[in-house]
Amino acid sequence: MKILGKLTILLCGVLLMVFTMEFPDWGDPESPASTHLSPYFIQHTMDDTAVPNIVTSVLADYRGYDTMFETTVILTAGLACFLLLRIERKKVTHRYYRHEPTGVTLRMAGDKFPKNSEVFQRMDANWVPYDFIISRTCRLIIPFIQIFALYVVAHGHHSPGGGFQGGVLMGASVILFAISHNLRAAIKSFSEKTAALFSVTGVFIYAGTGALCLIFGEVFLNYSALAPLFGSDRIMARSHGILMVEIGVAVAVTAVMIWIYYNLSSAGKQDEGL
């Protein structure tokens, strides 16, 4: 099996390399990939949409239909992870609690809590003490990560960035909180129900913007129809429409990253994470 695999790959690689030598040189401005459609985008994006970042304008305006279905694919992936892994919590027979000041471990049957539960911390078989330095440092960093994520979403028009990058950064900040503190504390502040609702809301914002353009009389996802809504001319309306769909994408991506992390890191049980 290994010999067959190695032979196949060698043959495939050699064939591909022989045909690669026919390609135009790397970095050639006259190669067919660069002369077919992209000169139109480079020359007309400022006149059509008033957005200097060509990648954002092509992604969200000229090829906006594509991006809408990509957001749907991300939502489907989050849903698939949830449906695969999330299981009902079994009836607990006993739980372990640790008394903070003295280090004594208690074992309680059923769902009962010890009284005065601020000094008791729940643990399980592979419990590690949560580090003080890491948790306090992450607490300082997380607000700045979130502000930077919002900046990246809002400045997608003028600098590299946009909806995806900002959404993943925002999701990463909540994941950092779940790693450095307890998973249960993260679930308490950003619950799974919120994550599910936000992910669907993001796709709804995107498709809703397109439907709004339909209501105003133009083709689906033609943002210049929203000009009376924003009170500006048709070109700036396209710029604002791009911002609206980027916000939708960011919300969806944030929620799905957090949702997939919750399900993966606890294998569905969501009581003790990494």
Place this chain on the structure above:
Amino acid sequence: MESIFALVLAKANYVVYIILMMVGLYAMIVKNNLIKKIIGMSIFQTAIILFYVSIGYKRGATIPILEHHASPETAVHGAEKIVAHAMDTVNVANYINPLPHVLMLTAIVVGVATLGVALALAIKVYNTYGTVEEDEINQQLRSG
């Protein structure tokens, strides 16, 4: 020999992309461990992205964000005339081809979504069979 070496050096990105693709394919075909297969899939996907981005490169060109200057009219609030958006004519050869970047943005995010689902499947397989090695799973399926 000299010309082959010069040829390879001129297209170094493409040669590296083929090697990476073959490494990913090898991991997906030959390795027994499920997680190694998933890592091979991820290597394969990123190699394809390297290929597309290398296609769009132009020598001596800059990033695909148009240079725009703030004109005095834009400083006034609400006076967003069309003249404020006007710029000098854009020379196409100065900017890198943005079309492959757009396609690859989608590809990267779909890649991470697929990775999440694949890892969830691997955890489920481990919970059912107790192992992630493919030959042991096959043995259990044949005998069980």
Place this chain on the structure above:
Amino acid sequence: MIWQLELIILLLVIVCAVAAITVRDLLSSALLLGAYSFLLCLIWAVMGAVDVAFTEATVGAGVSTVFCVAAVFHTTRRSKD
């Protein structure tokens, strides 16, 4: 950028990819995938694809590595090959 440096980083990318599928420890494999992702992001940033490099830095070297480590944590860490 200097073309010699680019060539060295391309070689390092191949080394990282081959190492990620060869080592026996699955946790090291997941982290090598993170390093491979980061080196690729560097190459794309040098080639002028800033949006793609930004996305790969957050998604590949950030979230994807965390998912892999979480999955390795819930299955075994050793692998037979």
